[in-house]
Amino acid sequence: MAELAYRDALRRALIEEMERDENVFLIGEDIGRYQGTFRVTAGLYEKYGAKRVIDTPITEPGIVGISTGAALMGLRPVVEMMTMSFSILALDQIINHTAKVRYMSGGQYTVPIVIRGPGGAANQLSAQHSHSMEGWYAHVPGLKVVAPSTPSDAYGMLKTAIRDDNPVIFTESPGLYGLKEEVKDDEFTVPFGEAVVRQEGTDISLIGYSRMARVCQEAAEVLEKEDGVKAEVVDVRSLLPLDTETLFSSVRKTHRAVVVYEDWRSGGFGAEICQRIQESCFDSLDAPIGRIGGLNVPMPYARNLELLCIPNAEDVVKRARETLEGNL
Amino acid sequence: MLRIREFEDQSMKAFRNGLAGGYLHVYTGMEAVAIGWLGEKRSDDPVIAAYRDHAYPLLLGCSPYEVMCEIMGRRPGTSKGKGGSMHIYCLEHGFYGGWGIVGGHVAMGAGLAFAIKYREEDRVALCFYGDGAANAGIVYETMNMASLWDLPVVFIIENNQVAMGTRLEYHAAETELHKRAVGFGIEHERMDGMDVLQVRNDARRIIDYARTNQRPYLVEVMTYRFAGHGAADHDQSLYRTKEEVEQAKKRDPVELLSDYLIEHGAITEKEIEAMRKEAAEEMAEVYREAADAPKPEPGEVYDDVYSDMQPEEGH
Numbered sequence: 184m185a186e187l188a189y190r191d192a193l194r195r196a197l198i199e200e201m202e203r204d205e206n207v208f209l210i211g212e213d214i215g216r217y218q219g220t221f222r223v224t225a226g227l228y229e230k231y232g233a234k235r236v237i238d239t240p241i242t243e244p245g246i247v248g249i250s251t252g253a254a255l256m257g258l259r260p261v262v263e264m265m266t267m268s269f270s271i272l273a274l275d276q277i278i279n280h281t282a283k284v285r286y287m288s289g290g291q292y293t294v295p296i297v298i299r300g301p302g303g304a305a306n307q308l309s310a311q312h313s314h315s316m317e318g319w320y321a322h323v324p325g326l327k328v329v330a331p332s333t334p335s336d337a338y339g340m341l342k343t344a345i346r347d348d349n350p351v352i353f354t355e356s357p358g359l360y361g362l363k364e365e366v367k368d369d370e371f372t373v374p375f376g377e378a379v380v381r382q383e384g385t386d387i388s389l390i391g392y393s394r395m396a397r398v399c400q401e402a403a404e405v406l407e408k409e410d411g412v413k414a415e416v417v418d419v420r421s422l423l424p425l426d427t428e429t430l431f432s433s434v435r436k437t438h439r440a441v442v443v444y445e446d447w448r449s450g451g452f453g454a455e456i457c458q459r460i461q462e463s464c465f466d467s468l469d470a471p472i473g474r475i476g477g478l479n480v481p482m483p484y485a486r487n488l489e490l491l492c493i494p495n496a497e498d499v500v501k502r503a504r505e506t507l508e509g510n511l
Numbered sequence: 512m513l514r515i516r517e518f519e520d521q522s523m524k525a526f527r528n529g530l531a532g533g534y535l536h537v538y539t540g541m542e543a544v545a546i547g548w549l550g551e552k553r554s555d556d557p558v559i560a561a562y563r564d565h566a567y568p569l570l571l572g573c574s575p576y577e578v579m580c581e582i583m584g585r586r587p588g589t590s591k592g593k594g595g596s597m598h599i600y601c602l603e604h605g606f607y608g609g610w611g612i613v614g615g616h617v618a619m620g621a622g623l624a625f626a627i628k629y630r631e632e633d634r635v636a637l638c639f640y641g642d643g644a645a646n647a648g649i650v651y652e653t654m655n656m657a658s659l660w661d662l663p664v665v666f667i668i669e670n671n672q673v674a675m676g677t678r679l680e681y682h683a684a685e686t687e688l689h690k691r692a693v694g695f696g697i698e699h700e701r702m703d704g705m706d707v708l709q710v711r712n713d714a715r716r717i718i719d720y721a722r723t724n725q726r727p728y729l730v731e732v733m734t735y736r737f738a739g740h741g742a743a744d745h746d747q748s749l750y751r752t753k754e755e756v757e758q759a760k761k762r763d764p765v766e767l768l769s770d771y772l773i774e775h776g777a778i779t780e781k782e783i784e785a786m787r788k789e790a791a792e793e794m795a796e797v798y799r800e801a802a803d804a805p806k807p808e809p810g811e812v813y814d815d816v817y818s819d820m821q822p823e824e825g826h
Contacts, residue, residue: 245652252622
């Protein structure tokens, strides 16, 4: 077992998949000679050359479009978005083209493409660079959407993404790139559609994905220490497909839930999770499901205001206490 | 050419009779463009186009019955009835669609060429789009990358001089659209698109250039659609006069070729009439058969896409 940072785990997956399949190539802005904005692709240009690590102009729609065309011909592009916020420019390509062609062609064509990059807030990136896009994409049939929170999941799920014949939106969090963990030396993959219980508990389910799964864990520690509450932490990992069984069985055990996501609260993917739980676990609930999302404002620049917008452990603890006090 | 024209007459009939819905755009008047280019391409050269897309798959070898079934939303259609008139695809014959967002498919056209280059093959991608699409931003992003990376793609602007209902002079700051290649260092020219023999000559030369030099090329093919923009375009007087259409029809590609062949003694007028009749009968039969074809089963709505919905779940 070697300790790997999240970004290094991603790189290991890229290297292994490029070694395994010569149809896999990397394409994006500043990923080659410049080594990648977040250094995920560091050293890969030197290792694989300009043929398989392709620096592009700053033109997201064109990058996704060209990659989709290449995928129609059987190549397996891994597109890096410098930030997922920039993928907004490419929404027409992703939604109208990449996600549609398999269906519109009656299954004649598939698009084995991965679009990956940092999504969500970091450190004062302000309003145009801090979007959490996963909920937008999870709305679109034809896409798969994942948001791993650990180096092992980042590694194993990226390998799964590259091998999938459907387009996959793979969101990372800039706040996770430096996170370190022991990652098994032997090759492995992590399947989509399987949530994982990070910490078992009996009193309340804290549900999140990407960096918010870690925020849930921090909150669980506080709740245990200060309140003697045993919270169960469920890391969703995969939004589409969504493992509702694991979510439901957790809620049926604890009878209470708080769902946490970084995206704007209104209409975010956490709202979908809340509704699924409500539909299927209504009789098991002892209190309304708590919901925590980002504040419904553009991300402000000032650090104190930015921190106010992003859910943190304190917010989760507060909402969990309210949920624990409330009874139906 | 006659078969395409007759096919399009039948597809319009399908729309009028309520057997085809949505948007339907016929290729009538523009036949020489697709025939000329696809006639000169190699069988393994991939093709991608916009939504006026019935002619390409027919020319590439797809059966008129399958295309008509798709237009009518039937199970034997090219996309099993889930694409429709604007989204014909034919993997077997290298037709990559069939796309409805103006300009949106042009990047994928370069992507086909990207894959060709990646695999070190000597194929050439043909990417057709209209004069309306020539203004879309993604077209220029694509041309930049196609030139930067030496992609073997021929961008073919089918300039029928109207973007839906807005004439060329009202939508393009520079109406010689081929000149837009200059900024990207791409070879370019404008050519006639009504005389199929001339189109073939030009197409052969340009495809050969792209294959030999592994370079993109932008060609603006001047053409004219005799029909409205779509089947629901009821008032063409909003953007063109009857006189203009009549004038254009003097260079009807069918008549130009017929005249040439008759003049050179290759065929008689009578034989052409017989061919026309045969094509009309063939496509009328295609229409009848497609109209009798089965519709997709309700359960097929979930097929051929990743969806998290389960069939028993419904709304």
